[in-house]
Amino acid sequence: MSDIQLTAASDMKQKRNYKSEILKFTKNNFVVIAFIALIIWGGFASPAFLTLSNIKTVLLQNSIYAICALGMLFIVITGGIDLSVGSYVVVAVCFTAGFIQDGRGVLAIVIVTLMSILFGIISGTLIAYAKVAPFIATLAMTTILRGIAYIYQVGQNRRIDGTFWPKFIQGSLLGIPIPVLILFITYLIVTFLLKKTKYGRGIYAIGGNSETARLAGINVKKYIIITYALGGFLFGLAGMILAGRLSMGTATVGEGYELDAIAAVVVGGATLSGGVGSPIKTLVGAFLIGALMNIMNLMGIASYPQMIIKGIIIVAAVLMHRDSSH
Amino acid sequence: MECPKAVVLKNITKKFSGVKALDDVTFHVEQGDIHALVGENGAGKSTLMKILCGSYSHHSVEGQISILGNEVRLNNPKEANRHGVVMVHQELALIPELSVAENMFLGNLPFKNGVVDWKTVYSKSQETLKQLALDIDVRMKVKNLSVGHQQLVEISKAILLGGKVMILDEPTAPLTGREIELLFKVIRKLKEQGITIIYISHRLEEIFSLTDKVSVMRDGKLVITKDTKDVDEHELVSYMIGREMEDFYPKDKTLPGDIILSAQNFSVAHPNYPGKKIVDNVSMNFRAGEIVGIAGLLGAGRTELMTAITGAYPKKSTGIVTFKSRPVKFKNPGQAITNGIGFVSEDRKGNGLILNQTIRFNISLASLRRICKNRLLNKRKEDGLTQEMIGRLRIKTTSEYNPVKSLSGGNQQKVVFAKWIATDPEVLILDEPTRGVDVGAKYEIYSIMKKLAQQNVAIIMISSDLQEIIGMSDRVYVMYEGKLSGELQKEELTENSIMKYATGAVSMAV
Known part of the structure; x- marks a missing residue:
């Protein structure tokens, strides 16, 4: 008899285990599930949503945001934050167009890339060595970079229509728009860096407990600087793509990019205290917000209510991710 | 004339989640004495003193407490203060940016017509310092004082609070030789004014030069109370340890x-x-x-x-x-x-582990160089290393991918050891x-x-x-x-x- 009881008890236990496993899985992959649900709902809500051209539009529109989000992901994993994303974008847009107009050709792209990395190194050095809080250091960079962009971009917008760069960015390969392709390659590299390299392992450790990481021999300062440099590079890349899409340099873009990037990372399950974050979920987070905006546009919802809904989605996602055991 | 004892703690028992930290302790202190309380780390001195100064609600403590002849039930340190018991903590609790006078009156500022009565604040604080023959400017910011003087300010604050029984917890730990002399002078002055002092210290020489009585605690029990002049160092040490291996x-x-x-x-x-x-x-x-x-x-x-x-x-x-x-x-x-060279630090949770990560992540953390080839993680090498360590140290877990915080304290410590042994230290x-x-x-x-x-x-x-x-x-x-x-x-x-x-x-x- 006791045997039967035991089996029954272990059955119960197993059932409970399955239940908690399912619950855990749902929690861990909430963004993905929510994203799929949104796509299905979008299909019903607007017949235009799941058409090829609309999907292409959503992908194209959100590639730039998603690249910024991936850059932000590195930084958030270390427990940091970068508020100057929009300013990087503005600087990159202005200088890319400016240098191309000055006839520097491909060199323009190289220079802007190096500039973005340099700005990242400056932020990272301030944070790692001068011990300035990331919030403050990057806030200062925000106004510095925007100031540089305004000084450089006097007067009129610089048109670069017909040059090699807009042609390249506005083109496509195998039917895939170039910016989407760049995003895809970026995603692969980011995933590789985070999952397969010593550097990636190191920044997860730093975000988890930087003191433990340091005592385990990880060069925390160096890794922090690399992280902000990588972030800077990706934010700059986003700006260069934007310049190509706009075919001009203008200092009026880039507003609020940092907030969208942070939102995507957080909706993707990362925590701002660091140590957690996944590239695929960040990507889904970025496109979740993008697709939602697109659906609401198609449904004819005005832009101000859209802002409210976006805010609610961010809070809901964060609450869903929260570890219930705490 | 019979004068009541300054402190009587009778049959005090205190448990923390079922474990007895204090076991039926009875502790008396005569008025005007300097009474030393000694024992190894974890013997129960701090817990006993925390009970006396009201850090635990009386509901969680068994036994009776009387202070200066009155039986009391303490719920918080403020009530203990009211009865005249004041603790001078090891970590100084002064606010560096405020003046000496402001610190001494912190939380008890006198008001007159709805505004702070600064005249009283300065005159009374000056007066208190004078009582102890201390020459400190009460308008000076505390951060400009030496540690020794900060401690004396803390003691003066205790007097101002009406302290009749003062607990000093390792007061000389941060002090240099001359500061210690000054502190002793002040303590003797307090004794002259009839204030009772309970003096916690590890330093035997201080106990012999300063105190009237000494009590020894061990394993949550009070072993003995004696006149200091009747014991020698050897005897005191054997009371402090005296248990079989x-x-x-x-x-x-x-x-x-x-x-x-x-x-x-x-x-x-x-x-x-x-x-x-x-x-x-x-x-x-x-x-x-x-x-x-x-x-x-x-x-x-x-x-x-x-x-x-x-x-x-x-x-x-x-x-x-x-x-x-x-x-x-x-x-x-x-x-x-x-x-x-490997270093297993003392604070497992603070800087030994990354708690939100897996056992595997923690084990390989200090050996990334060993499991990497051209800065790329080699999964096979990492598998080998973690498996070997889990086996060698018998870490009890169903999977190396379990979060390290799911392990017991002992197994967590084994993971910390594994992390360092994995580095192959000499x-x-x-x-x-x-x-x-x-x-x-x-x-x-x-x-x-x-x-x-x-x-x-x-x-x-x-x-x-x-x-x-x-x-x-x-x-x-x-x-x-x-x-x-x-x-x-x-x-x-x-x-x-x-x-x-x-x-x-x-x-x-x-």
């Missing part, structure tokens, strides 16, 4: 080899008090295959010595460290690890290796240490657990006040001999 330690033999690490005339500057040294002219040798214990009381400079040698917390240091007969100076933990430094670990895991950790020593690893073990030091060490260095106060061979090890050096009762002729 359990036969608990693996008997495996170790065979010490050549000197692998040594420090000569090594000193480390104190981080907070300029001019003071936290490690003072220490010379030690460590041999391959030997387990060396480093004994001493809290704050003796043991951890600071080791963290300075390994570069874990590089501070201003002088002296020479040689590793394998080469002079070395490690600037960061990475350099020490590459050279083959010297392994352990800081309080079995703190917060249950008995079973303790034994396993001791066996691991012995095995490592047999594999010719030099083990350096900092421990405050005397039994552990005696049971495990081939040789022991004892530190006191930043200095090396004694070196004991295995056959000389007794709790008595160690405590003598650790409390400064005797010191090695250098």
Whole structure:
């Protein structure tokens, strides 16, 4: 008899285990599930949503945001934050167009890339060595970079229509728009860096407990600087793509990019205290917000209510991710 | 005339989650006495004093408390203050940016017509300081005072609060010689004014020069109360330790080899008090295959010595460290690890583990160099390393991918050990290796240490657990006040001999 009881008890236990496993899985992959649900709902809500051209539009529109989000992901994993994303974008847009107009050709792209990395190194050095809080250091960079962009971009917008760069960015390969392709390659590299390299392992450790990481021999300062440099590079890349899409340099873009990037990372399950974050979920987070905006546009919802809904989605996602055991 | 006792604690028992921290303690203090309370770390002194100053609600404490003849039930420190009991804490609780007077009146500022009555604040605080013959400007900001003076301000604040019974918890720990003299002068003045002092200290010499009575605590019990003049150091130390050694330690033999690490005339500057040294002219040798214990009381400079040698917390240091007969100076933990020196820190949760990560992640964390090829993680190597470590240290888990926070304290500590053993060290430094670990895991950790020593690893073990030091060490260095106060061979090890050096009762002729 006791045997039967035991089996029954272990059955119960197993059932409970399955239940908690399912619950855990749902929690861990909430963004993905929510994203799929949104796509299905979008299909019903607007017949235009799941058409090829609309999907292409959503992908194209959100590639730039998603690249910024991936850059932000590195930084958030270390427990940091970068508020100057929009300013990087503005600087990159202005200088890319400016240098191309000055006839520097491909060199323009190289220079802007190096500039973005340099700005990242400056932020990272301030944070790692001068011990300035990331919030403050990057806030200062925000106004510095925007100031540089305004000084450089006097007067009129610089048109670069017909040059090699807009042609390249506005083109496509195998039917895939170039910016989407760049995003895809970026995603692969980011995933590789985070999952397969010593550097990636190191920044997860730093975000988890930087003191433990340091005592385990990880060069925390160096890794922090690399992280902000990588972030800077990706934010700059986003700006260069934007310049190509706009075919001009203008200092009026880039507003609020940092907030969208942070939102995507957080909706993707990362925590701002660091140590957690996944590239695929960040990507889904970025496109979740993008697709939602697109659906609401198609449904004819005005832009101000859209802002409210976006805010609610961010809070809901964060609450869903929260570890219930705490 | 019969005058009531200053403090009577009767049959006090206090449990923390079922474990008795205090067991039926009865403790009397006469009015106007300076009464010393001594005992090893964890003997229950602080818990007893916290009960007296109301840190625990009376519901959680069994027994009776009377202060100056009145039976009281205390719920919070403020009530204790009202009855005249004031605690002067080890960590100073003054606010650096406020003036001396403001600090003394903190939380009790007098008001007149709805605004602060600054005249009274300044005059009364000045007056109190004068009572103690102290020459301190009450308008000065506290941050400009020396630590010694800050402590005296804290004591003055206690008098201003109407303190009749004052508890001083290791007041001399951060002080230099002259500051200690001044403090003693003030304490004697307090006694003249009829204030009762309970004086907690590890330093035996202070107890003999200052106090009237002494009580010894051990394992949550009050062992004895005597007139200080009727005991000697030897007797006091034996009261503090006096328990049998359990036969608990693996008997495996170790065979010490050549000197692998040594420090000569090594000193480390104190981080907070300029001019003071936290490690003072220490010379030690460590041999391959030997387990060396480093004994001493809290704050003796043991951890600071080791963290300075390994570069874990590089501070201003002088002296020479040689590793394998080469002079070395490690600037960061990475350099020490590459050279083959591991450091298991004392604070498992604070800086030993990354709690939100997996067991595997934590085990390989200090050996990333070993599992990487061209800076790329090699999954096969990492698998091998984690499997080997989980097996060798018998870490109980269903999967190496479980979060490390799901493990018990003992198994978490084994993961920390695994992390360091994975680096393949030649010297392994352990800081309080079995703190917060249950008995079973303790034994396993001791066996691991012995095995490592047999594999010719030099083990350096900092421990405050005397039994552990005696049971495990081939040789022991004892530190006191930043200095090396004694070196004991295995056959000389007794709790008595160690405590003598650790409390400064005797010191090695250098």
